[in-house]
Amino acid sequence: TQLLEQSPQFLSIQEGENLTVYCNSSSVFSSLQWYRQEPGEGPVLLVTVVTGGEVKKLKRLTFQFGDARKDSSLHITAAQPGDTGLYLCAGLTTSGTYKYIFGTGTRLKVLA
Amino acid sequence: KAGVTQTPRYLIKTRGQQVTLSCSPISGHRSVSWYQQTPGQGLQFLFEYFSETQRNKGNFPGRFSGRQFSNSRSEMNVSTLELGDSALYLCASSLRSGVGGELFFGEGSRLTVL
Numbered sequence: 001t002q003l004l005e006q007s008p009q010f011l012s013i014q015e016g017e018n019l020t021v022y023c024n025s026s027s028v029f030s031s032l033q034w035y036r037q038e039p040g041e042g043p044v045l046l047v048t049v050v051t052g053g054e055v056k057k058l059k060r061l062t063f064q065f066g067d068a069r070k071d072s073s074l075h076i077t078a079a080q081p082g083d084t085g086l087y088l089c090a091g092l093t094t095s096g097t098y099k100y101i102f103g104t105g106t107r108l109k110v111l112a
Numbered sequence: 113k114a115g116v117t118q119t120p121r122y123l124i125k126t127r128g129q130q131v132t133l134s135c136s137p138i139s140g141h142r143s144v145s146w147y148q149q150t151p152g153q154g155l156q157f158l159f160e161y162f163s164e165t166q167r168n169k170g171n172f173p174g175r176f177s178g179r180q181f182s183n184s185r186s187e188m189n190v191s192t193l194e195l196g197d198s199a200l201y202l203c204a205s206s207l208r209s210g211v212g213g214e215l216f217f218g219e220g221s222r223l224t225v226l
Contacts, residue, residue: 033214042116042202042217043155088155090215097168100215102147102155 003027004091004103012109013079021074021087021106029091032065032072033100037086046074079110114139116205116218124224130191133221137184137205143167144186145215146178149200158201161186162209190223198225 004025013019023032031050035043047056049065049072056063060083062075072089089103117136125131137144146158157170161180178188184205190197200222204215 035215035217040219042204042219043215044217045214048214090155098209099157099160099168099170100145101157104154 004089004101006087006089006103006106008106009104010107010109012111015080015110015112016078017110019076019079019108021076021108022071023073023089023091023103024071025091025101026070027091027093027095027101028069029101030069030094031092032069033090033092034063034072034074035088035090037088038084043086043088076108079108081110081112084108084110116203116216118201118203118218118221120221121219122222122224124226125193126226127193127195129193130189131193131223132187132189133201133203133223135186135188135203135205135218137186137203138216141205141207141216142184143206143209144180144184145204145206146186146188147202147204148172149202149220150198155202158188160209167209193225195225198223 007022033048034046037043047063052067052069054065060077064073087106090100119134143162145160148156159178160168164180175191180186200220202217202220204217206213
């Protein structure tokens with residue numbers, strides 16, 4: 001069974017602080033996506049990384065795909081209350097058939 | 113354009129009953145996937161439909177079933193409900209199947225089983 005472990009599970013920080021969320025697996029993924037989900041809504045895609053070692057930046061968010069395509073990280077600089085939400089990584093597996101495996105989630109709360 | 117629409121948004125059932133949830137994908141999207149979200153297990157993949165055919169299935173018992181219609185709308189059914197089926201059921205649509213594109217999620221149907 002392919003699993004994606006995210007750490008930390010919960011994070012409560014003050015506005016302006018930096019943070020990093022990790023997404024780890026023993027399996028190789030064709031690509032990896034990060035989603036953010038806010039209460040009462042479905043997850044919304046933030047980014048897709050495809051190549052091992054790839055780094056993508058989205059304003060204050062920096063995403064990195066591990067060289068071996070087994071892990072990823074999300075770094076937020078100067079967090080704001082609007083960053084509050086559940087962050088989910090999702091790896092695309094192509095062993096057998098295509099499907100997304102979602103991580104366990106990181107619940108972030110940024111306090112003003 | 114209109115997003116993914118799921119109905120009903122909330123429902124309460126009792127053990128042993130069955131439930132049908134509906135999902136209307138974004139216009140032009142032919143792939144619909146279903147996920148179960150619970151605090152303990154996170155998002156678990158149920159199944160994916162593309163052009164009325166089930167393309168992929170997760171590790172759920174046969175009580176969970178689905179179908180897709182010619183207009184790409186999809187339904188999922190859970191029979192003989194159990195307490196553990198209480199969850200948020202999310203539907204996601206995408207343009208194509210099997211190419212790792214963006215999943216567009218609906219707001220979900222929150223099922224409570226008493």
